Amino acid sequence: MLLRVAWRNIGRNKKRSGIIIGAVTIGLAAGIFLMAFYNGMIEQRVRLAIQNEVSHLQLHHPDFRKDFEIRYFLPDGSLMQKQIQSLPDVTEAAGRIIIPGMIASASGSNGIIINAVQPQTENKVTGLKQKIRTGSYFNPEKRNTILIGEKLIKKLKLGIGNKTILTFQDSSGNMVSAAYRIAGIFKTSNTPYDESNVFISITDIDSLAGLQHQFNEIAVLLNSDKNLTQVQQKLNNLFPTTEVLNWQELAPEIALTVSVGEQMVLIFMGIILLALAFGIINTMLMAILERTREIGMLLALGMNRLKIFNMVLLETVLLVLTGCPFGIGIAMTAIGISNHTGLRFKKFTEVYSSFGYNDVIYPELAVRQFIAIMVLVVLTAILASLFPAWRALQLKPAEAMRK
């Protein structure tokens, strides 16, 4: 009966209830969509970082990452690569020689990271071939070719087919230089990355660097993110003297982005819910004020204070829950459509790119987040009902019925 009364009370002042239901609808739709949008951004950043930059896992000599010195390589790198490739959860493992160096052209020079890669396996791990915007990928028949980022090539005022000089230290500490012809210009969604990385075929540098059939980095791409910890543990066991790091350890700034992003969404959601709570409190206080006489009558007839409290609480929760399906419906429709088509921010391509994001975001929402939002909304309704319910409890039947 309490539920029936509470439900029907919502219809008593249609305009006022409508405003709150509308506020819940808009607030919830905005909150859910925003959360999905942030999720999409974060997921995209993580995905791009894994696919373009760090992969799921990387193996190095324990001292390599301190100064990126070429002399800290992985002994038996080729053997390690084969062992890793044979693991069931591994999609591909790419061996690399990573050398900090200098790129020079007639018009200038730039400090860079030289990524000497195995063209076939690298493409499977990072999809490097798909990122070529102009020119072509490595051709096995052509020696000493280089892939340069769009931003860097503009800076060096070079073009496809031009020669450029790479200077770096070999494994013995000697400075060596070699000329490479530009075969392709690549572009990822991370401009700073494009500006500071070049790619050459590992066979064009290994003898020069003094690291034949050796790597100082093996990047591992997994079948699924879920197996990350398990595979990392397995690799640690297989190669106990090697440093095995996952993407979160390799790029802590991305892990931080994930965590900060989630916190930001929660804060934003909190602000929406707080605003909503004040609206609910105001509405319910008005309702209590209007029904002072009725509540007095109920108390007089024998409805105890707990039931009065529950009635106000139920009415508030029902009022909020009435708005929920509309808010959820709008949000889910918007998420469904935008997840399919993507939200393109053409005007902000450069801005997004400079932070490592693509200009197309695909909003998405996890079930646990959806449940968390619903719990938060119901909690807000309950908390917002406490003050009006408390005010109702303060009424004395004789006084209330005189009003």
Added chain:
Amino acid sequence: MKSSTNTVIDAHNLVKVYDQKTVPVYALNGVHLHIERGEFIAIKGPSGSGKTTLLNMLGGLDIPDEGYVEINGTNITDIKGNKLIDFRLHNIGFVFQSYNLVPVLTAKENIEFIMLLQKRPATEINKRVKELLLQVGLNDKANKKPGELSGGQQQRVAVARALAPKPQFILADEPTANLDSVSAGNLLDIMAKLNKEENMTFIFSTHDQRVIDRARRVITLEDGKVVNDTAPARIIHNENEMA
């Protein structure tokens, strides 16, 4: 006056003072009342004489500053909070001047509501609701909401609701004040019938001569004191004597 087994209400020296910080106004000033089961009482008096305050005291809606009220031997002045609410639920029926039905519930639900609070079994509730609607002549209006009923019909639902928990007595505060003469007559007929057939005790506070005329006992209040407590015939007789 000594309590008998038939006593429903015993009120002793009821005092209620308002505005105590400035000039004390005695809403009730030493009221004694003894009410037996099956009485049909009208409490009359000018505005501000203390009628509603007295009804509130008898119904446990207000607490006297002095004195106490016993209902069936229980001193309700000592009962507080939810226990007092629960006591009212099981012992006292209320009918208010402005009907005070729950507007979102139908006539049937308004009557059910009070019995649901008493946690009575559903079969018993259904049976009693039908009985009561029949008694007040509204069995064809069971599913109408208060807004769809006339004032007289709403007040009859209120009477049925007051009777639903099988109370010891019914307190009716100006029940006919908002009714036309036909509706008021019908309502009084129903209450008189219930009083006669079910021995239900009715206590009215009223200005309405129609109610006073039907009462078998009339209590007159003035300035918070009982100045007369007698049957209507005797009042007329006294007034004639005075004239």
